[in-house]
Amino acid sequence: MERTFISDLSKHVGESVIVMGFVSVRRDQGKMVFFDIRDFSGTVQAVVLTKSPALPAAKEVTVESAVKFGGMVNKRPDKNVVAGKQNGNIELSVDSLEIIGKSQTLPFELSAELNLDTHLDNLPLTLRSERSRDIFTLQASILDAYRTSLKQQNFTEFIAPSLVGGDAEGGAAAFKVEYFYDQSAFLATSPQFYKQIMVGPFERAFTIAKIFRAEKSATTRHLSEATCMDFEMGFIDSELEPMRVLEQAIRDTVSAVADKHADMFERFKTTIPLIPDSIPVLTLAEAHATLGVESEPDMAPEHERMICEWAKKEKSSDLVFITRFPTKKRAFYTYEDPSETPFSRGFDLLFRGLEINSGAQRMHDYDALVARMIERGLDPAKFSFYLQAFKYGMPPHGGSSTGLERMTARMLELPNVKEATSFPRDMTRIDSRLSEDPSFES
């Protein structure tokens, strides 16, 4: 008999079916055993009744085992119907049962609130929890919606490299790689140069790229390896155009996840993010003035949280743009208009207390860019590949970079970005804790 997917069971009431999936829940009531079985399409309750020939086998089934259940799809008695739940009005009455991948006894219940290290030590198991499945289902939807929005906005996707010859940002700490013949390479801290180069061929380009930061930071916001959703566009007047593209991408993404995953926001005890007709924009000085704090050249994490609370209360917005940072605090390629000195055309987007995006108009004039490099103590000779893009005609352009894990985390108000990373890497961990992993050489 062919397998029936769990989402199709309600079409087979009164019929015999085969269901395959993982055992999420097992409740042994002695004379009968109840199961929640999940496959990619959903969850159904299965019951092995007293008279079922499968009862002895059902006693042996452990949670998380992969199983093949045969049985009849029955309507539940009215009193047992769970309204609004997938398959809440049916159950599978099991008459045959095969364990096709037996699970050992779990070290803890998957629904338990684990401390983060235990969660991370056991990811191949804990990623199966409803909480983790929610987070990464949502993340897949974010990726999809963000890409779709940028394609609708006429951007072309490209693949940016991870192995680079030097540190693109000229500042962030980069991991060193042993390359061929005793040469060294580095891991990209940003796809910045490559998306700027791609303005030449495509005018509007985006990439979903890995970035790697060797920062010794053990905060709830930092990862050694992260995923960024980057775009860059040419022929702009100012940073306002990339801000508008970004705003549309965020709006489309929130709209998509709200449509698909309303139930998740409930389970995570949060709400669908609020976005008013236009996301509020404050200059850095205005933000500090609004908070009644002294002006500083950057936003402190605490002030990021405070200004988000203000935006939510005063502007009904879970998002707020901060603009007009001092040029000297931004990457060397950030554009500064002479009339706006000493401020540059950069922006940050804050989401529920956290910076999830940073962007800017960039320098496009070859000579000015070389002069800026020298001013910052960088050697233009090391950037000769990148500089070709400017030598051969570059329009005013700009773009931004959104952190996928940060965006996912704030969407569901997760306390730590590591929970929004399928296999997070940090100072102390690559899968296993580094100090305990025999595969790591010291």
Place this chain on the structure above:
Amino acid sequence: MERTFISDLSKHVGESVIVMGFVSVRRDQGKMVFFDIRDFSGTVQAVVLTKSPALPAAKEVTVESAVKFGGMVNKRPDKNVVAGKQNGNIELSVDSLEIIGKSQTLPFELSAELNLDTHLDNLPLTLRSERSRDIFTLQASILDAYRTSLKQQNFTEFIAPSLVGGDAEGGAAAFKVEYFYDQSAFLATSPQFYKQIMVGPFERAFTIAKIFRAEKSATTRHLSEATCMDFEMGFIDSELEPMRVLEQAIRDTVSAVADKHADMFERFKTTIPLIPDSIPVLTLAEAHATLGVESEPDMAPEHERMICEWAKKEKSSDLVFITRFPTKKRAFYTYEDPSETPFSRGFDLLFRGLEINSGAQRMHDYDALVARMIERGLDPAKFSFYLQAFKYGMPPHGGSSTGLERMTARMLELPNVKEATSFPRDMTRIDSRLSEDPSFES
């Protein structure tokens, strides 16, 4: 005045417009100057007539400069209409002209047939050629279509890590990374373990991931950094299910690029790939017998090309599956059914002479997997993180991995996979040639 995108110009005949873009072509006829201007949406011919106030400025415009042209959209005289070409019946009569990003004189014409090293040395420029724009537009469509097909087949996307604790395949050469506190990490040679782990949460999972291979191979097929499109699915009977999923994804991808890019296949003097109702499947032994060559434990590159010629001629197929490789020639986690010893349930997919995909049913039983590791001289303790997936219930599962660059290259019959890689890395090059780049330490 607002900018008009070039694809919208035909709606503005008889109107004054502003167009912004790059100068692809400049033809100075003395009394007038013709330009081909491109933006993200297409190309249009612009003409600066003798009486135009912009004529002196037009003399200064260099190819690849970013420009802003103002003028009138005119119908072309009948004799100048180019049928079937975008904007082939209109031209822009320019009356104002601004160079917003001036290009230096190009070192060569972008339409020239360059040798590969010259092409790669100058990517920020050469990626702007029509040929490169075609290749990477097609690649973006492949990515999009492949993902869409897998989503339609109920797969969930996830992000696989690039930094790993050891060499996943237990064989391929991995690059070493200097991690924190004098510890070492490696760059992933495959997302294999992670997609298998993801069978637990999602049953069907896919990822577009970077893989890194430290192989000292300088062939037309090898890259140090490549992009793979990987999927994995649970609850299968054999390798036939992942083969069917893959076949559908390839079929959907070819169909999408055929719809969107028929003109490219013409420009590259190739044809839309042929896929019959079902892709032919040969065992390795059958393939060798068909070619009349001695049986070997793997396919030699020359035999891959020959069997593809056979499939095209005899089966009207540009693709052919090869199955039943000896288990000992496949990765340690490849499933071998006792009734099929010594052959395993692996498969390769060849496309126009080149292997673009490799897949298999995998081992799912914890004890058998540990035994196989020991048999291959691997230390199970080093795989403790991965092995959790099997400890806690894993169904029979399998999947495959498609090389994006190889698929792109064979789609357009490019002689070298590097041409299908936006920023290729190999033994001798990361952007610049390694021996010449001052940013590389030796």
